[in-house]
Amino acid sequence: MTNNHEAHAPSGRPSTSPPGSADVPPITLRSPAELADALPYMLGFHPTDSLVMVAVHGEGGRFGGRLRVGIPATSEEWEDTARQVADCLVSGSRRRGVKPDGIVVFLCQDPRGDESGQRVMTRLRPLAQRIRLACGALDVPVLEALCLSAGRYWSYCCPDERCCPAEGSVLAAPGASVMAAAATFAGLQVRGSLREIERRLTPLRGPAAEEMERALDRTATALVPKILDGATREEVGAETVRLARALMQRMTLALPAETGPAADDWDDALLGDDEAASLILGLQDREIRDIAAEWMEDEEAGPALRLWRALARRCVGAYGEHAAAPLTLAGWVSWSTGDEPTARIALGLALRADDEYRFAQLLHHACNEGIDPEGLRQCLREERRRREPRRGRLSAAVRRDVTRPPGRRNRTSRRQSGRTAGSEQ
Structure with a gap:
């Protein structure tokens, strides 16, 4: 054979x-x-x-x-x-x-x-x-x-x-x-x-998960009414995109010294619970998720994949279905950058979180059928050019907004200081 x-x-x-x-x-x-x-x-x-x-x-x-x-x-x-x-x-x-x-x-x-x-x-x-x-x-x-x-x-x-x-x-x-x-x-x-790859995409457990679920509850109380209100939905979307880009830049400036689970611990320490909660809920909006899907190549792909993995790990407790969005984005970036085995695993986990999540269904089918992802990449590039006339790297505004990486801070130190990584900007 x-x-x-x-x-x-x-x-x-x-x-x-x-x-x-x-x-x-x-x-x-x-x-x-x-x-x-x-x-x-x-x-x-x-x-x-x-x-x-x-x-x-x-x-x-x-x-x-x-x-x-x-x-x-x-x-x-x-x-x-x-x-x-x-x-x-x-x-x-x-x-x-x-x-x-x-x-x-x-x-x-x-x-x-x-x-x-x-x-x-x-x-x-x-x-x-x-x-x-x-x-x-x-x-x-x-x-x-x-x-x-x-x-x-x-x-x-x-x-x-x-x-x-x-x-x-x-x-x-x-x-x-x-x-x-x-x-x-x-x-x-x-x-x-397979077990090791899935572990990098599965929710946190223990005290960290309990703290994250409380953050999700707080954020949902504040954000969901705004998302459902047509007058403020666009404002929430713009803030979600701004925060995601800022966190990608933070991860770009703070590269982990190791790979695998050690790198995941590093990324988890870079991401505050309230920041993660805001992004997880914001990505439930299809239009915002589609904008996030545009960060699938060049210098944006690496930090985007790290961010989507970190967010998938924060979809804990009653928010398990919310993992479908970051898992699908992680699968898409993996597929777009040539890592098809990991893409299939991530997309499979997305469908396990929500078997009716349409974007994951489409990507999972296309990846399994051997369809070239370049067609979708081209569509996303065109949409980005249409929406952003001066398309390019992370905007100068975002670069000014993130003056320095917060370093590798654990959750204990954040609780003691009473500040999240986002409040330090």
Whole structure:
């Protein structure tokens, strides 16, 4: 089997992603071990608690569309899930004009409690069998089905213990295989695990979340009547845009020293609770959100993505649905800047927060169908030029408004001083 350049996976809901670019030299995979090793490179991240299916085409076994969905928590859901994912992948491939000649299935789940990896494999075997039957009913055979757990893999299709022993086979160490070298040469990246990527976009917990929810309550009491009043709605929108640009500039001037969760802590410290609450509520207005979507490239993309991630983490408690807006914006910036795996995860989380959020629905579908984001970028550029005759970088007014970065202040120090970052400007 061969794998081409791009492989994608949405989060939380069954969906397909298109085959990769034909311009990248193929990588040949000849065994279950190589398939297991290739999975993170096909998706762009290490899947956790995931059912992954990959379409296979032609005599050479070229990989096509991919699908990822969380493994249902109860076995009662397995029958319906198997039918849905099989139909989703096969119908998605047919829409692109090529019915799969076969499918490769991966079941990835860490052990729970004292459970062993082998026990996970045994527990998930009925799910693997249901998927094989569902694909067979669509006249598409499952060529291989693998379980990945506790650093090992098992084949549900190979009965030969010489290559697929009962205790499983050890997965190659990350970056230590021929597949890893070939993937690196082909430009494939692994952006951590699904769990790690989702953690950067999920709400805060504990005392910080309680404090944030109180800020949201206060701000909602003050802002919602103004948003609903046509006479003051435009004023709230203008203030939301001004504040968002100011915070982007603050983040530009205060770059984190590290990446990942440490960088998120840094950004959280730069953003006051009342500021975050004002932005979260302001972004519920579609017109304001569309203006924010224009910050998707060049020097604006980085600070915008940091801001949207930080706001998504502040949508706590009763305000969980409000996360759909910043999560969708985070997904859009990720997609616009070429990080499609993260885009799908963010958009999937947006739809988990509000499954009727239309902008997330449209972006999720377009990203899964392999549509070039340049068309939407061009539309947003034109709209910005129409609205801002002197389009450019952050305005001089905003630059004057933000005289210095507030530094890395924790919430305790803000409470002690009685001031938010916004009151220091």
